[in-house]
Amino acid sequence: MRLKFKQLLHNGVSAKLFDRLLKQRCLLCTTDEGGEFGLCDACYKDLPWHTAPQCPQCGLSSNGLVCGSCLHSPPDFDATHSLFTYDFPLDVMMQRYKYGSMLNLGHIFGKMLSNKTNLANVDLVIAMPMHPARLKERGFNQALEIAKIITNNNPEKLDYLSVQRQKLTPPQANLPLKERVRNIKGAFTASNHLNGKRIAIIDDVMTTGASLNELAKTLKQAGASHVECWVVARTLPK
Template identity: 45%
Template sequence: MQALFKNNCLLCGASATGDFCASCRDSLPHSPPHQCAVCALPLAESRICGACLAKPPAFDHSVAAMSYAFPVDALLHSLKYQANLAMASVLADLLIARIDPDALPDFIVPMPLHPARLRERGFNQALEIARRVSRKSGVALLPGICRRIKDTPSQTGLPWKEREKNIRNAFSCEADLGGKHVAMLDDVMTTGATLNELAKALRKSGAAHVSGWVVARTLSSHDKFP
């Protein structure tokens, strides 16, 4: 009977009981063992980094399942740019594996897309991942309480220092979140500027604790942990 549930590894095609064989799963770019508890950048030991101490973001904590490197970047591109919606479940499982089941939030809020971008793409990749995370974790999903009210240029093509300015005041949130713990969910975190702006909107709606959940964290060359 167990053989009936075997799959082929998404990466090498070998027999697997899940999405990946044991060898490929071990070779994934897992997040480093020690990270800043707030921004998830690698550190020599687990603590809060100097940048987050000097200028705390609007979110309190973040979880990154993987580093943004091959093959996770290819899996994310398959979902986001090739509309491979089945990949959302694979990516959701990677994220769920890193989430502390004893520290679950009250709600999950997926990163909203501007309506123009949503019409162009046809779906919101963050929402597709969030649906699966919500179902498997039991945390309620609130997909419509926040809106992206500015159709900003893609963050991807901007220098890191320009991203904060580009995304400023891009979100509005219409809900009473008084005293609640809310987890923002996105596919990739680079500088954290987008998550920070969404967190500001959630704070204005009364959220007492805001976490960021992302499938992958981008590391610059000097951020990579040896």
């Protein structure tokens, strides 16, 4: 299965062909028929689901209670829901989604995340904002596409106007935690009051949580009463 999937990825499947494969064949092994999420039962079960006991606040492994790190210095977000750990083959799927060769994955991730979260628990859904220059470069905001699917039946909950990213920061990847925090500080502005709102932030991957924390801080400063991170994948320390 894995070899075929890798071949498929490296061969660069076109979006149109990908559409056809998605409808007919499992997205990963292409030998069996794809189900609701475009994956066969075996590949679906084989994904790195984040089901281990975890801290409800930050999503890292714990005994299921709030972890020591969150107790010691509580993050600005109140809860984290993550579908997967950022491991194979999810990591490769995510790279293909973000860099545009597997755009349909946004739809699949959105549907999967909808099943894991409860939209009734929040008033607003906000996707991790992208700086306009970055958006121009990439052509789409991968988090916003997922947020659109999650709010498909409640589009009034999708808020893409209240928060902007004002600082063009170098990519966070490869930076140590302290530098990530410094890099992202002051990156967001909230232009609307969010008094008493319960908000879910949507993002693709939560690594150290520095960006999500900075955004949560901005939302709280604008009046939000509760902020949750809804992410496709959580990077767990090795």
